[in-house]
Structure formats: C-alpha cells, structure tokens
Amino acid sequence: xxxSFDPTNRRAFLRYLATSPAILGASRLWGQPAIDIFDPYAxxxxxxxQDAINVFDLxxxxxxxxxxxxxxxxxxxxxxxxxxRANREGFKKYQLRPRxxxxxxxxxxxxxxxxxxxxxxxxxxxxxHQKAFHSEGEIPVAxxxxxxxxxxxxxxxxxxxxxxxxxxxxxxxxxxLYVDEKWETxxxxxxxxxxxxxxxxxxxxxxPISNREAxxxxxxxxxxxxxxxxxxxxxxxxxxxxxxxxxRTFSDRSFLDWEYxxxxxxxxxxxxxxxxIVTSEDAELAIEHGIDGVxxxxxxxxxxxxxxxxxxxxxxxxxxxNGRIPVIVDSGFRRGTDIFKALALGADxxxxxxxxxxxxxxxxxxxxxxxxxxxxxxxxxxMKQSGTLNIAEINSNYxx
Ligand SMILES: Cc1cc2nc3c(=O)[nH]c(=O)nc-3n(C[C@H](O)[C@H](O)[C@H](O)COP(=O)(O)O)c2cc1C
Numbered sequence: 001x002x003x004s005f006d007p008t009n010r011r012a013f014l015r016y017l018a019t020s021p022a023i024l025g026a027s028r029l030w031g032q033p034a035i036d037i038f039d040p041y042a043x044x045x046x047x048x049x050q051d052a053i054n055v056f057d058l059x060x061x062x063x064x065x066x067x068x069x070x071x072x073x074x075x076x077x078x079x080x081x082x083x084x085r086a087n088r089e090g091f092k093k094y095q096l097r098p099r100x101x102x103x104x105x106x107x108x109x110x111x112x113x114x115x116x117x118x119x120x121x122x123x124x125x126x127x128x129h130q131k132a133f134h135s136e137g138e139i140p141v142a143x144x145x146x147x148x149x150x151x152x153x154x155x156x157x158x159x160x161x162x163x164x165x166x167x168x169x170x171x172x173x174x175x176x177l178y179v180d181e182k183w184e185t186x187x188x189x190x191x192x193x194x195x196x197x198x199x200x201x202x203x204x205x206x207x208p209i210s211n212r213e214a215x216x217x218x219x220x221x222x223x224x225x226x227x228x229x230x231x232x233x234x235x236x237x238x239x240x241x242x243x244x245x246x247x248r249t250f251s252d253r254s255f256l257d258w259e260y261x262x263x264x265x266x267x268x269x270x271x272x273x274x275x276x277i278v279t280s281e282d283a284e285l286a287i288e289h290g291i292d293g294v295x296x297x298x299x300x301x302x303x304x305x306x307x308x309x310x311x312x313x314x315x316x317x318x319x320x321x322n323g324r325i326p327v328i329v330d331s332g333f334r335r336g337t338d339i340f341k342a343l344a345l346g347a348d349x350x351x352x353x354x355x356x357x358x359x360x361x362x363x364x365x366x367x368x369x370x371x372x373x374x375x376x377x378x379x380x381x382x383m384k385q386s387g388t389l390n391i392a393e394i395n396s397n398y399x400x
Contacts, residue, residue: 049363049370054378055334055355058371061362062133069218070132074357076214077301083308084301087332090309094341095400102387107380111391113326113349114200114271114292119149120376121343121391125300125330125351126176126202126275128157128240133361141360142168144368153202153351156189161241162196172197176204176275179256179264181249188246190268198270202295203261206276206303208254258289265290273328276303278313283320294321296329300353311342318346336378343391344399 036042043056045064052058063071077084111121124145131137137159145152146169154165156178166172175198180186193201239248265272274286275295286294296310296317310331321327329342330351342350352375359367388394 049359049366052370052374055358055371055374058355058358058362058367061367062358062360064362066133066361072214072218073129073132074354074361076212077305078210078212078303079305080213081301082305083298083303086307086309087298087301087311088309088334090311090332091335091338091341094311094345096337096340096344096382096386097398097400098385099387099398102389104384104387104389106389107383108390109376109379109383111349113151116151118151118349120372120379121339121347121349122150122372122375122379123328123330123349123351124150124152124356125297125353126153126155126204127353127357128155129159130155130357130360131159133357134364136364138165139168140365141356141368142166142173143365144356144359144372145173146170147365148369148372150372151349154198156204156242157240158242159240162193162198166196166198172199174198174200174202174273175270176202177264178204178207179253179260180246181251181253181255182247183263185243185246185248186264187267189242190264190270192242194268194270200271200273200292201264201268202273202275203264204275204299205256205261206278206297206299208256209252210299210303211305212302258285261291262289277317278306278308278310280316280320283317287321287324291325293326293328295351296327296347297351298331300331311338311345314342314345314347333375336375336380336382339375339379340382340386340394341399343394344396346396 043060044053045060046052046057049058066074109120111118124141130141134140138154139160142152142165151174152169153174153176154162155176158165162175175193177189190201261274271292273293273295274291276297276299277283277286277294278296278298283294294317296314298304298306298310310329314329318327326348327346328349328351329347330353333339333342333350333352334355339350352371355371356368359371361367363370383394386398388398
C-alpha cells in the first residue's frame with residue numbers, strides 16, 4: 001500500500017508540520033502566529049489589536065503581558081470557580097429562534113438609559129485596581145469609552161481619582177460604590193462623586209464577604225515589586241485615591257442592609273442603582289426602596305458559589321421589575337449572541353468586565369476599543385440573522 005495516500009499518515013504528517021519547531025519558527029519570522037489547523041476555533045496569539053477575531057484572542061494576548069498574580073486577580077472566581085463557569089455555561093441553556101426573510105440591511109443598535117442615548121447596549125462594568133493591567137490604569141479605558149461613546153462605571157477601588165478619569169472620558173462616568181462601615185467615609189465618597197458630576201451611583205451589594213482561594217494562594221507565592229501599587233510587603237495595597245483623606249475600614253461588608261441604602265439615597269440626588277441583584281424578592285425590595293435601576297450580577301463569579309449564572313437569574317428579576325426601572329446584566333458576556341439572549345430575556349443593557357481588561361492589558365486603549373467593536377459587530381450579525389432591526393424588537397419570541 002502506498003503510505004503517502006493513507007489519510008491517517010497524512011494527518012499525522014500535517015500535525016507534525018503544524019507543531020514542528022521549524023514551521024513555528026519560520027511562521028514567527030514571517031510575523032505570523034502559528035495556526036493550529038486542527039482547531040480553527042483555538043484563540044490565536046496576536047501581536048496587533050486589529051488582528052483580533054474575537055475577544056478571546058485579546059485574552060491570549062493579555063496573558064503574555066500580565067504578571068501572574070495580576071492575572072489570577074483578574075481571572076479568578078470564588079471558592080473553586082463554580083459560579084464563574086456557570087456564567088458561561090448558562091448561555092448554552094438558551095437557544096435562539098431566528099426569523100427569516102426580513103430585510104435587515106439597516107440596523108439600529110442604540111439604546112436609551114436614564115435619558116442618555118448610547119450607540120450600543122454594551123457598558124463597561126466597574127473593575128478595580130486597573131494599574132495592575134496597564135501602567136496608565138483606568139485612563140485608556142476612559143479614552144476608549146470616549147471614542148466609542150460607551151458608559152463606563154468606575155470602581156470604588158479605582159487606581160486613579162474620579163476627577164482624572166472624567167477628564168479622560170470627556171464627561172462624567174457612573175460611579176460604583178463600596179460602602180464603608182464608617183458612615184463618614186461612605187458619605188465623603190458619595191459627596192465627592194456627586195460634586196464631580198457623576199449622574200449615577202451603583203451600590204455593589206453582592207460582596208458582604210467572599211472566599212477568593214486562588215488570590216490567597218498567589219498573594220502568598222508572589223512578591224510584587226511594583227511600588228506604584230504595592231507596599232513593600234507582598235500583596236499589601238496602599239490606600240486608593242478615592243479614600244485619601246478618609247478613614248477606610250477594611251472589614252467585611254456584612255453590615256450592609258436596606259436601611260443603609262436608604263441612608264445613602266437620602267444624601268444624594270444621583271440616580272441610585274443596586275449592583276448584584278439576582279432574585280425577584282430583592283428586585284421587589286429595590287422598587288419599594290425607590291431604587292432607580294438594578295444590575296443583575298454575581299460579580300463575574302467572584303461573589304458566592306451559587307452555581308447559577310446571571311443569564312438564568314435574569315428572567316425572574318425582569319418579571320419582578322416589570323419595566324418600572326432599567327435592568328442591566330453582567331457576568332460572562334463574551335459574544336454578540338450572549339448579548340442578544342440577555343436583551344431577548346428583557347435586559348435593557350449588558351456590561352462587560354474581564355473582556356475589556358484583556359483589551360486593556362494587551363493593547364491599552366486600542367485593545368479596549370477592539371473589544372467594544374468586536375462585540376458590537378457580533379451583536380449586529382445576530383440581529384441580522386434574527387431579523388431584528390433594533391434593540392426594542394429583540395424580545396422573548398427570539399429565544400427558548
Ligand atoms: C478584576 C476585577 C475587578 C472587579 N472589581 C470590581 C469592583 O471594584 N466593584 C464591583 O462592583 N465589581 C467589580 N468587579 C465585577 C465587575 O464589575 C463585573 O460584575 C464582572 O466583571 C462581570 O463579569 P465578567 O468579568 O465575566 O464580564 C470586578 C471584576 C473583575 C474581573
């Protein structure tokens with residue numbers, strides 16, 4: 001038998017070629033990353049943001065640049081990562097029901113939220129400590145939010161002051177609040193943020209405490225030598241800019257209750273949104289307490305190990321809210337189809353966390369812009385495939 005025509009051998013030979021150091025070396029010399037021809041869906045190691053085909057390519061690129069401890073901080077979930085995985089798995093439990101033969105040449109992906117118009121329903125979720133991912137911290141993200149006219153929610157533990165981030169964004173951002181046990185500290189931050197012009201404050205309520213095993217392990221193993229963020233002892237992070245001049249209490253936040261939220265409402269004219277709602281009961285209470293919006297979130301799998309994804313929590317919250325206030329959802333959004341599913345289940349907008357941190361870590365502002373562009377492009381594709389011409393048309397008829 002002529003072995004050169006044996007398909008098994010041909011496969012083996014191609015596999016050898018694809019992984020051979022000679023071919024890999026040559027492909028690098030030509031400036032092209034090697035492609036695994038047997039796994040066309042494997043993320044590629046790109047060297048330019050413009051070469052990213054999906055957001056996972058930016059994840060691969062970011063891995064080359066992050067310090068190991070920072071990577072762990074970004075990627076980890078709580079406990080053994082159950083909710084983290086559930087967030088992605090959850091999307092598979094819903095399927096699309098696309099309609100055919102609808103002229104979808106012209107699409108409108110814009111939405112309105114609190115009287116503001118945005119080109120897409122995609123928002124930037126608050127993520128702390130961004131100097132861990134880029135030397136300029138939150139600034140490249142703010143600049144990308146500006147060029148893409150995207151709403152950015154700034155974390156309480158931002159590496160930079162809210163005023164500087166607003167300068168880079170070109171308009172006030174939303175602010176995410178971690179309450180402090182010391183009322184004067186919480187009050188001081190709320191007043192500062194309000195004075196800076198932030199129109200909306202999102203109070204995060206899903207982290208009374210959390211068990212971050214991966215982070216604990218890496219903190220012990222790492223010896224970060226980055227004095228910009230860490231004090232000389234490994235893992236000790238000095239006071240963040242938003243706490244300067246205030247006394248920060250590093251206790252758990254299990255004291256937080258609706259009474260405390262009411263107290264915050266009483267001292268501010270900003271719109272107050274609650275981040276971390278995952279049940280209909282709490283959605284009802286949010287309405288009773290005069291809250292202006294909710295974010296269905298499990299902190300990207302970093303809060304409790306519930307086993308339930310936010311896409312699975314969304315429907316009960318949407319039902320309870322019944323159109324009275326906006327519902328935003330985050331945790332695990334990586335694809336246009338994920339966004340479409342959330343919109344079909346009744347969300348008004350979605351937010352992303354890690355994907356833009358991958359963009360930030362790999363290519364700075366351009367990386368974040370690329371993530372936003374990719375998700376918009378993918379959303380447009382699924383809208384065309386489904387025959388939905390604008391966001392309002394995406395409803396429960398398009399999903400099972
Ligand atoms: C590195 C990192 C830091 C975060 N920091 C905060 C924070 O300071 N405040 C907050 O409310 N949520 C924080 N989150 C949660 C995000 O706002 C958001 O809920 C989550 O990242 C969404 O899930 P995704 O990363 O899968 O998109 C953080 C998430 C990550 C990954």
